[in-house]
Amino acid sequence: MLNKLDGGSFKVGDGRLSGYMAVALAVLSFFGVIAFHFPEYLTTPQLRQSYDVNVIRHVMFVALVISGSLGLWNIIRNVNKRAAVIAWCFISVTIALGGHRVEVGDFPDNTPYLGLDWFILDLLGSTLIFVLIEKLFPFRKQPVLRPEWQTDLQHFLINHLIIGFALIAGNQFVNVFFGWAVSDAIQSSVQQLPWLGQLFLVLLMADLVQYTLHRAYHEVPFLWRFHSVHHSVESMDWLAGSRQHIAELIVTRCFVLTPIFVFGFEKSVIDAYIIIVGFQAVFNHANVNINIGWLRYILVTPQFHHWHHASDKAAIDRNYAAHFSFIDYILKTAVTGESKWPKAYGIVGGGMPQGWLKQQFYPWLKRRKLVK
Ligand SMILES: [Zn+2]
Ligand SMILES: [Zn+2]
Incomplete structure (x- = not known):
């Protein structure tokens, strides 16, 4: 049994x-x-x-x-x-x-x-x-405890330990580079929007920034070296999303914080955003089969993000969004005609070492061209 x-x-x-x-x-x-x-x-x-x-x-x-x-x-x-x-x-x-x-x-x-x-x-x-x-x-x-869970647990541990450093880095980044963009007029008009309108706007802004950055990580070979760490996972579950190069984690957090800082959303909206982004970042990787019908063309589901991790040819450089799948459908980067689930995940070329430390060094050391 x-x-x-x-x-x-x-x-x-x-x-x-x-x-x-x-x-x-x-x-x-x-x-x-x-x-x-x-x-x-x-x-x-x-x-x-x-x-x-x-x-x-x-x-x-x-x-x-x-x-x-x-x-x-x-x-x-x-x-x-x-x-x-x-x-x-x-x-x-x-x-x-x-x-x-x-x-x-x-x-x-x-x-x-x-x-x-x-x-x-x-x-x-x-x-x-x-x-x-x-x-x-x-x-x-x-x-x-599927294969490679130890590596992903190490990422989970380090990502949580460095939260203080990531927050300081993010705050410094937006203050130094985008302090000039802060305007009382814009912030007060944003805060006059209804609560749900603000929540939609903060998710949309964050996802547009995330989409742009994510696409760059895929399309610029130097950046792909770092992002390939996230894609090297071959067993998808809730813990898999933790696997990320620390440089990518910090850079992404800095840029995604920028619209939140510049537009000055209400604190309760930012709190709700943090809960949603925290849940979705984990849930999108989870080994979960849910069917939300036509809403899948609007919201990112685990199935949508699993296709992003798929090693099938039709899925390479597709499905970048983190919250709203409609961004990929509008920009024609969504996997289409794939109603089912991917057969396999990971980097086609393979070669990613196991363990947090080796994966941190990997983008800096490897000189061969990485295959997606
Ligand atoms: Zn990716
Ligand atoms: Zn992912």
Whole structure:
């Protein structure tokens, strides 16, 4: 009998799924206790305003209990004991460091920081939400821990840790290069628009900038070297979207921030935009088969973005949009006549090494012409 949760790679009772869960929860709890000790360097100022540290304590306690129990269960059943021992080591160190009871005093608000809390919370939340969606509406049957998941988890980790740096870089960029474009007249007329109108406008502006940049990444050979990291993923799921060269991530964020900064949208509109862009960036890569009928000609769906990643000839340099698919249909860059799903993903020429670090060096070192 095959385990339903993972789509068929683990046999029930082999202790791998329980082992992975035990280790993951124990490691996240360990990261959590380190963040409790050094909140000024390991938590995100904007994020920590929106959660209650007591709730985090309860979550950590529950995670430790689940992790320890899963480890014990493996030991009792005499399966995957290695994972149980690793999990228990992390649990022991976490408890020795104070566990969920560590006192957090006052600390300065303006230190340089890594977004470790953002990584822990987003990994827990996204795993719960997207694994559930992928198991409820799967396009293809594939395990949660599909090939190359380790590389994409490394990207996920680093992308979250550098959030503070990316925010500073983005703010500096728009202030230095586009400060001149800010006009009170334009900003007040934008803010007089109805809320939904502003939301549509911010998504459209961001997507037009993103489309232009994305197309350049595909059509300029030097830029393609960097973007090919994102396209090297061969198993699409919610985690696959994290795979991105760090230079591309920062440059894209800088440019996409520009219209938001220049047009001066209301804060609640920007908050809604951040939630939508965060969800869609993950969801578009997810292994999810949803049918939204004719709306697919307006909105980007997982199927639309999966075609962007396809290695089929008809899909090369197509489907650039991130929010509105109509941009590609209007500009004649949409994959057409492909009602189904792609057969394979990745770079036709292959050759991308695995691992975050090697992929960061890859665009700088390789001199041969990359094939899409
Ligand atoms: Zn692309
Ligand atoms: Zn993508």
